[in-house]
Amino acid sequence: MSKYLKSPxxxxxxxxxxxxxxxxxxxxxxxxxxxxxxxxxxxxVKGNGEEVLQKMLENSNFKLRMYGSAEELAQNxxxxxxxxxSQQFLGTYHEPYINAPAIFHSLKNEKFICRSDLFVIxxxxxxxxxxxxxxxxxxxxxxxxxxGLPKQQAKYLEFVKFDQKVFDEIExxxxxxNSKNEIAExxxxxxxxxxxxxxxxxxxxxxxGYTKEDFRNLIKNYYKGVMNSNKNPAEALTxxxxxxxxxxxxxxxxxxxxxxxxxxxxxxxxxxEDGDQKFVIAAELAYALWPERLSEIFENYSxxxxxxxxxxxxxxxxxxxxxxxxxxxxxxxxTKHRAVPIKGPNPEDPNDWCILAVDAFFEYMKSIITGxxxxxxxxxxxxxxxxxxxxxxxxxxxxxxxxxxxxxxxVDNLLTTLQDTMKxxxxxxxxxxxxxxxxxxxxxxxxxxxxxxxxxxPEILDYSEDVYEEIYKAKKERFLTTCDLFDAVxxxxxxxxxxxxxxxxxxxxxxxxxxxxxxxxxxxxxxEKDAQNSMRNLKIKSSNEPIPNQCSKxxxxxxTDCDKCxxxxxxxxxxxxxxxxxxxxxxxxxxxxxxxEKESSDLKKEHEKIVESxxxxxxELAKMKExxxxxxxxxxEKDEEILKASKENEELQKTILKLTAENETNERVIQKLxxxxxxxxxxxxxxxxxxxxxxxxxxxxxTSKNAPLVIDCLICSSQIKAGQEVIRCxxxxxxxxxxxxxxxxxxxxxxxxxxxxxxxx
Ligand SMILES: [Zn+2]
Ligand SMILES: [Zn+2]
Ligand SMILES: [Zn+2]
Ligand SMILES: [Zn+2]
Numbered sequence: 001m002s003k004y005l006k007s008p009x010x011x012x013x014x015x016x017x018x019x020x021x022x023x024x025x026x027x028x029x030x031x032x033x034x035x036x037x038x039x040x041x042x043x044x045v046k047g048n049g050e051e052v053l054q055k056m057l058e059n060s061n062f063k064l065r066m067y068g069s070a071e072e073l074a075q076n077x078x079x080x081x082x083x084x085x086s087q088q089f090l091g092t093y094h095e096p097y098i099n100a101p102a103i104f105h106s107l108k109n110e111k112f113i114c115r116s117d118l119f120v121i122x123x124x125x126x127x128x129x130x131x132x133x134x135x136x137x138x139x140x141x142x143x144x145x146x147x148g149l150p151k152q153q154a155k156y157l158e159f160v161k162f163d164q165k166v167f168d169e170i171e172x173x174x175x176x177x178n179s180k181n182e183i184a185e186x187x188x189x190x191x192x193x194x195x196x197x198x199x200x201x202x203x204x205x206x207x208x209g210y211t212k213e214d215f216r217n218l219i220k221n222y223y224k225g226v227m228n229s230n231k232n233p234a235e236a237l238t239x240x241x242x243x244x245x246x247x248x249x250x251x252x253x254x255x256x257x258x259x260x261x262x263x264x265x266x267x268x269x270x271x272x273e274d275g276d277q278k279f280v281i282a283a284e285l286a287y288a289l290w291p292e293r294l295s296e297i298f299e300n301y302s303x304x305x306x307x308x309x310x311x312x313x314x315x316x317x318x319x320x321x322x323x324x325x326x327x328x329x330x331x332x333x334x335t336k337h338r339a340v341p342i343k344g345p346n347p348e349d350p351n352d353w354c355i356l357a358v359d360a361f362f363e364y365m366k367s368i369i370t371g372x373x374x375x376x377x378x379x380x381x382x383x384x385x386x387x388x389x390x391x392x393x394x395x396x397x398x399x400x401x402x403x404x405x406x407x408x409x410x411v412d413n414l415l416t417t418l419q420d421t422m423k424x425x426x427x428x429x430x431x432x433x434x435x436x437x438x439x440x441x442x443x444x445x446x447x448x449x450x451x452x453x454x455x456x457x458p459e460i461l462d463y464s465e466d467v468y469e470e471i472y473k474a475k476k477e478r479f480l481t482t483c484d485l486f487d488a489v490x491x492x493x494x495x496x497x498x499x500x501x502x503x504x505x506x507x508x509x510x511x512x513x514x515x516x517x518x519x520x521x522x523x524x525x526x527x528e529k530d531a532q533n534s535m536r537n538l539k540i541k542s543s544n545e546p547i548p549n550q551c552s553k554x555x556x557x558x559x560t561d562c563d564k565c566x567x568x569x570x571x572x573x574x575x576x577x578x579x580x581x582x583x584x585x586x587x588x589x590x591x592x593x594x595x596x597e598k599e600s601s602d603l604k605k606e607h608e609k610i611v612e613s614x615x616x617x618x619x620e621l622a623k624m625k626e627x628x629x630x631x632x633x634x635x636x637e638k639d640e641e642i643l644k645a646s647k648e649n650e651e652l653q654k655t656i657l658k659l660t661a662e663n664e665t666n667e668r669v670i671q672k673l674x675x676x677x678x679x680x681x682x683x684x685x686x687x688x689x690x691x692x693x694x695x696x697x698x699x700x701x702x703t704s705k706n707a708p709l710v711i712d713c714l715i716c717s718s719q720i721k722a723g724q725e726v727i728r729c730x731x732x733x734x735x736x737x738x739x740x741x742x743x744x745x746x747x748x749x750x751x752x753x754x755x756x757x758x759x760x761x
Contacts, residue, residue, distance in 0.1 A: 002637075004124040004167070007082065007100035010046075011127070014038040016095040017049040020081045021056065021073075023090060024338060025064065027415055028371030032063035048074035062430065066370060067337070068483035076335040079722055083333070083340050084114035085157060089353055097123050103162055107327040111162040112268065118160070118261060121167065122253065126246050129174050131183065132239070157343040158265035159328055166260065170253055177249040178242075186241040191234070195219045201248050269321065270330040271314055272342075272403075274356065275728040277512070279311040279403055280327070284345035288325050298346045306395045306414065307407040309345065309354060332356060338363055341408060354405040358511035361396050361504075365497075367415055370490045374418075375456055377425035382456060382500065388418065389501045398506035428452070431486050438480035441468040444488050451489065457496040467491045467519030473753075474518070476712050491518045515732040515754075529731060529756050623742065714752045715740035731756035 018038035022030060037055045045052050054070035067073045081090065086099045101117035101124075176182075189197055195216055202215040226236045254261045267288045269280050286297045318327070333340040339359035344352030355363070368374045374385070395406065395414060429451050434443070444464050453460055471488050472480065494517055498505045505522070508514055514522040713720050713736045720726055725738040732754035736744070744752060751758050 003128070004121045005101050005103070006124075007078075007098055010044055011096040012045050012049055012098050013042065013095055014045050014049070014052055015042050016090075016092050016098060017045055017052060017077070019090045019092050019095075020077050021053070024077055024080050024335075025067070026337075026367050026371035027412070028367060028419070029063050032060040034059040048078050050074045053077075065431075065433070065482050066486035068481060072336075072483070075722070076337065079333065079335045080338060080340060083342070085116050085343050086341075088116070088350065089341050089343075104159065104328045104330065106268075107271065107329065110326070112159040112326070112328050113162040115158040115160055115261070115265060122170070122250055125171055125174055126250060129171070129178055130242065130246055131178065131180060132242055159268045159326075160260055160265050166257070170257075173253060174246075174249055177252075178245055183238070183241050183245060186245060187234075187238055190219070190223060190241065191237055195223075198244065204252070266326055267324065268326045268328050269317070271317075271327045272311070272330050272332055274332040274403070275512075276730050277403060278314040280314065280317040281309045281345050281405060282312050283309055285312070285317050285320060285325070287345060287347070289320070294348065298348065306410040308357070308395075308397075308410075309405040310400070311403050311405070313402070332359075334359065337366065342405070344405070344407060351409060353408045355408060355411075356511070357396060357400075357404050357406050358508070358513040358516075360406040360408075360411045361508065361511070361513065362516065364396075364411055364414065365494055366490060368418060369493050369497075370486060372419060372422070373428050374422065375453060375493050376428035376451055377422065386501070388421075389497065389504060392501075393503045393507070396504060396507040398503040398510065400507075401510045403511060431482070431489055434480060434482045434485045436479075439485055441465050444468050444485070444492075447485065447489060448492060453489075453493060457493065459499075460492050460496050463492050463495045463519060464488070465519075466521070467495070470518040474712065476717060487518065491520070495520050515729075515734070525731070532731075532757055620742070620745075713737045713740050715744050729753060729756065729758065 015038055018033075018035065021038075022033060025033060033056060037052060037059060050070045053073050057064050057067070057070055057073070067076070082099045083089075084099070084102060087093060087095070087097055097120040099117075099120060101113060101120045104112045104114070106112055186198060189195070198219055199212055199215045202210075203212050222240060223237070226233045226240070269285050269288050271278055271280055283297050287294060290297070314327070321327070330342075332342075339355040341353045341355060344354045346352040392414075395410070397404075431447060431451065439447075441464065444467070445461055448454055448460055448464060467488050471484055471491070475484060498508065498517070498520065506524075508517075509522055509524045514520060514525045712718065713726075714734065715736050720735055720737060726735040727738050727741040728735050729751040731751060734751070734753040736752070745758060749758060750756065
């Protein structure tokens with residue numbers, strides 16, 4: 001089973017890769033992508049498509065150097081496309097699925113899977129089980145058999161319980177229906193002019209509006225066509241039967257399991273996890289609680305303007321959920337240049353894709369600084385920019401203190417508007433290449449001068465050394481490359497901007513993004529660091545006490561008996577006010593607690609410290625135990641799988657033996673055909689199953705974002721690879737391997753990167 005949860009090998013097509021790259025690369029430099037590289041010919045690519053990407057980079061007139069090597073870009077693209085519903089996001093409906101189906105855990109530790117990923121598993125199984133897995137056409141037939149269905153059903157991102165047993169059953173069913181025996185029979189029937197079994201099978205799988213006669217004609221026509229035109233009708237017929245049998249089998253699997261594929265899924269709400277923050281989208285919770293009030297909940301989102309989704313902390317959400325709702329843990333993921341898109345909560349809007357506001361901020365800034373080169377366009381005065389950036393506070397809201405999401409399309413619109421107003425300015429110099437052995441802080445300064453940035457930002461040279469130092473530290477032993485130089489130049493400009501526009505600075509701080517800017521010093525972060533110890537004690541205390549809340553359901557449309565709530569739910573702004581009110585209340589509470597604490601005796605403090613460190617120790621112990629248990633479970637699972645696999649193998653061999661005895665002549669013919677087809681399938685050309693390819697237009701919603709990814713674990717100095725568990729420092733946001741962080745925490749109280757005090761892990 002677990003093999004079907006991996007992203008399958010050799011399923012990535014050049015055209016799909018184009019869609020991903022097009023979506024990933026900054027809006028302003030997309031025009032540098034040479035489309036022909038992906039479309040001539042259209043083919044399946046090797047591995048992650050490095051070879052094709054290499055060609056794309058070479059043919060880009062040096063405009064894509066900020067993305068590093070083809071290998072680095074391929075890795076980033078692989079992470080970027082890997083999320084439930086990515087096919088919908090990218091609009092690659094006619095392509096095979098390439099994302100790896102993900103198992104999600106609820107807070108009750110039950111396993112869930114996103115409904116759209118069920119279809120990915122079916123595809124992966126079919127490819128594995130098929131008698132001709134290497135025939136390119138086959139994959140398209142499977143993709144075709146599945147397409148439409150997920151599109152209809154996965155409008156809203158639903159989660160269903162993940163049950164291993166059901167998938168084992170499905171696998172058995174698929175193996176049975178696609179045995180050589182079955183295929184041989186179908187071929188011999190069809191070739192002798194008897195279409196009835198196939199017609200019957202087709203008909204059983206209800207396809208809307210089709211009669212038996214329709215199916216009969218469909219097959220007859222195909223058969224006639226093959227006989228007249230194909231040089232090898234028997235071979236074509238076999239391919240046809242293999243594909244048809246699989247397509248019918250998949251339809252059957254879906255039709256007979258409505259609870260899994262079609263019916264209303266259990267009520268779930270995602271808990272987004274970003275570092276140590278856990279939060280839910282307020283509208284998503286509201287919709288889960290009151291689905292009948294959908295139009296009310298999403299009323300604001302049909303209006304023009306930037307669309308945002310506010311969030312609330314997990315504890316508050318749990319109270320409101322009143323135990324009826326399954327909370328599903330959903331980690332926020334980022335690549336080097338963009339955040340991984342997240343389906344928004346609006347079930348009526350297929351284009352409702354979001355990212356966190358903080359990620360949108362970085363994408364926006366990367367797009368205008370590095371993509372659009374906005375600060376190189378006008379050297380004389382910052383005044384013109386001030387106007388633009390002050391207007392941004394409507395989107396990047398300085399006053400919102402909890403995380404919030406922005407619709408990707410909204411950020412796109414922002415960018416388009418800005419570019420239209422700035423069009424008249426001429427293009428400017430590009431960042432030059434770094435030398436083979438990297439670059440120095442002085443090189444960075446020269447580059448800032450060369451680009452003409454010192455005119456607009458005389459202070460930029462002062463920041464450059466800090467930026468250089470942090471980028472160098474993040475890279476460690478490897479040489480800095482040209483894409484690091486792009487990062488450095490961008491970060492220098494971003495720091496200048498932040499220090500000139502206080503509201504952007506405040507926004508970034510409130511959204512906990514200060515640590516994502518290399519070399520940036522935020523005074524508020526420094527202050528918070530100083531106050532951290534007392535705050536931590538305070539948090540532990542106050543969480544035990546109920547927080548007075550004059551309105552029990554802020555930020556959500558509540559039941560009608562509360563006027564205040566239903567009123568406030570109607571407008572975003574009021575919702576925010578309510579949020580603010582409860583935040584203010586919280587602050588008041590915390591202040592009160594602080595005051596009382598000051599008065600309390602030293603003895604009490606000491607006692608608390610002891611209790612706290614005890615608690616930490618117990619937690620650490622529990623974590624270690626859990627890890628051990630997990631390891632054990634994994635080992636067990638592996639053993640079981642091996643056992644099962646060997647049993648299956650035995651059975652298979654038995655079946656094959658039986659088959660040969662029973663059906664020797666037929667079998668030999670089929671085998672020969674299959675072998676021939678396998679050998680013939682070297683051509684990479686796609687066949688014609690697919691008609692409309694509107695990839696260019698279909699990726700309407702894309703933005704620019706970037707969250708610098710720290711690649712090395714500072715504790716063990718080795719690379720943090722995709723999929724490895726990481727823990728982030730709450731202060732500087734650097735990532736470390738979880739295991740390294742646990743070990744480190746035993747002997748140290750400070751973060752190895754920023755030296756800030758670490759909370760108990
Ligand atoms: Zn800050
Ligand atoms: Zn109320
Ligand atoms: Zn490590
Ligand atoms: Zn840190």
